[in-house]
Amino acid sequence: MNDDTRHDFQDCHAAGSQPVSETVAGAILTIDLGAIRENYRRLKARLAGVRCAGVLKANGYGLGALPVASALMQEGCDIFFVALLGEGLALRKAIGPGPDIFALNGLPPGSEAEAAAAGLFPLINSAPQLTAWRETARAAGRNLPAAIQVDSGMARLGMSAVEVEAVAGEAGAFENIDIRFVMSHLARADEPHEAANESQRLEFERLRKLLPPAPASLANSSGIFLGPTYHYDLARPGAALYGVNPTPHEANPMLPVIQIHAKVAQTRAVEKGAGIGYGHTLHAQGPLRLATISFGYGDGWHRRAASAAWFDGVRLPFVGRVSMDSIILDISALPAGTLSEGDLVELIGTSQSLDDAAGHAGTIGYEILTSLGQRFHRRYLGA
Structure with a gap:
């Protein structure tokens, strides 16, 4: 990405909010x-x-x-x-x-x-x-x-x-x-x-x-x-x-506008029987490799969404409950050592559209967009 295509704006309706730098943010919202x-x-x-x-x-x-x-x-x-x-x-x-x-x-x-x-x-x-x-x-x-x-x-x-x-x-x-x-x-x-x-x-x-x-x-x-x-x-x-599809029963005639990527906060391996996330709603059926990302319902991702993240085209399912500030991913489909702390995984982008993500949450793209919080680093392209 060229520097001349990236712009920071102070949101004119977000009273008291300040732009969040890419270094400190847990997730990046790219707006084209x-x-x-x-x-x-x-x-x-x-x-x-x-x-x-x-x-x-x-x-x-x-x-x-x-x-x-x-x-x-x-x-x-x-x-x-x-x-x-x-x-x-x-x-x-x-x-x-x-x-x-x-x-x-x-x-x-x-x-x-x-x-x-x-x-x-x-x-x-x-x-x-x-x-x-x-x-x-x-x-x-x-x-x-x-x-x-x-x-x-x-x-x-x-x-x-x-x-x-x-x-x-x-x-x-x-x-x-x-x-x-x-x-x-x-x-x-x-x-x-x-x-x-x-x-x-x-x-x-x-x-x-x-x-x-x-x-x-x-x-x-x-x-x-x-x-x-x-x-x-x-x-x-x-x-x-x-970018929300105005013709939901047909192909979307609009270009996608947003991408969401979240940072990996930690990776770990667990053994069979390990309880995962709040309420231990899932127990590992065998050895698993997991990654926790710095992203959750505090950023506008609905707690009820049964979904996945993506890395290099590989689907990484959510496991356990969505937390306020974190989501646990099953990264067993990736070769060991592929993901490290600070790496970015995709929530919305080329592998999963805004409308697809909304469907997983049982809602509509409008609600996903308007729920996005203030903790993202916002990256504006094409100003």
């Missing part, structure tokens, strides 16, 4: 910003001219909102979505003025003036939020941008059909509000044959026609792959940018 840029380009190509935002909630899905935003801005991305106002404030401070930043969860009551002062835009998810933003705009003496989110059938966020119908007949309901988008969110976009997708799209069509004319946005990562009918004026990919 060039792959994120290529994934953005691939999604834009599918959108065929429709605008494409970047979703940076949960600190850029755990990978660092600032470095991800910087990479996407180099590709021309000028609209970002976060979940919370606090995330938006931190991102605005880090990247400065310019790109639009929308808060998906709306604004907590009383925070409207702070959001407006920072140039952040809410998704208005309820009638009370609409009233609060309108009053904030009046007090500021200027129109304030926002997106209106409607609930088209997910029952999570967005104005209900009853609320939309009510405000549609209310004079001045949207006075002083610059509606940038009318939006909704698909509940089953990763299941392309589900009738719920079309039901939601039709309900979205109905509700947005009750509102003032504005550009529309419905497609998330998987929604992009449902086809042009779902693209509207803006798509909002998140997980696909980070």
Whole structure:
């Protein structure tokens, strides 16, 4: 790896965290910003001219909102979505003025003036939020941008059909509000044959026609792959940018973005009958050679994951329970002396994908990414 491809970033949402050096870290998280840029380009190509935002909630899905935003801005991305106002404030401070930043969860009551002062835009998810933003705009003496989110059938966020119908007949309901988008969110976009997708799209069509004319946005990562009918004026990919498969029943059209390697802390040989790990959930059925790695659920690897690490293409199964700071591997398949203290084994990379690792844990790639802790040495490539 060339020095000019490796960059350190202070994560703009990880308050008080400091970069961890490679020497002292127990594990290395490699984040390929060039792959994120290529994934953005691939999604834009599918959108065929429709605008494409970047979703940076949960600190850029755990990978660092600032470095991800910087990479996407180099590709021309000028609209970002976060979940919370606090995330938006931190991102605005880090990247400065310019790109639009929308808060998906709306604004907590009383925070409207702070959001407006920072140039952040809410998704208005309820009638009370609409009233609060309108009053904030009046007090500021200027129109304030926002997106209106409607609930088209997910029952999570967005104005209900009853609320939309009510405000549609209310004079001045949207006075002083610059509606940038009318939006909704698909509940089953990763299941392309589900009738719920079309039901939601039709309900979205109905509700947005009750509102003032504005550009529309419905497609998330998987929604992009449902086809042009779902693209509207803006798509909002998140997980696909980070290498999670947006078409889980087909080959992944995205490039992998992360690799995780953990350091060997110790190796040992045990005899038949030896109890291994907490609770002695496993006893050696014969002589074994073991390696303990400095990596565990304290770093975001799920305790329930029955999985393996890899070294030079050789699978090294987990044995015993995953601990907070360590995992025991069976390295008997390697020639004796192959692994030493400080050597690196792969947890996610060329031998095991992010989605494969998630499947072993009974979860999804989103949760693996957003669970990654602060003890890694983070290595950014392709900045």
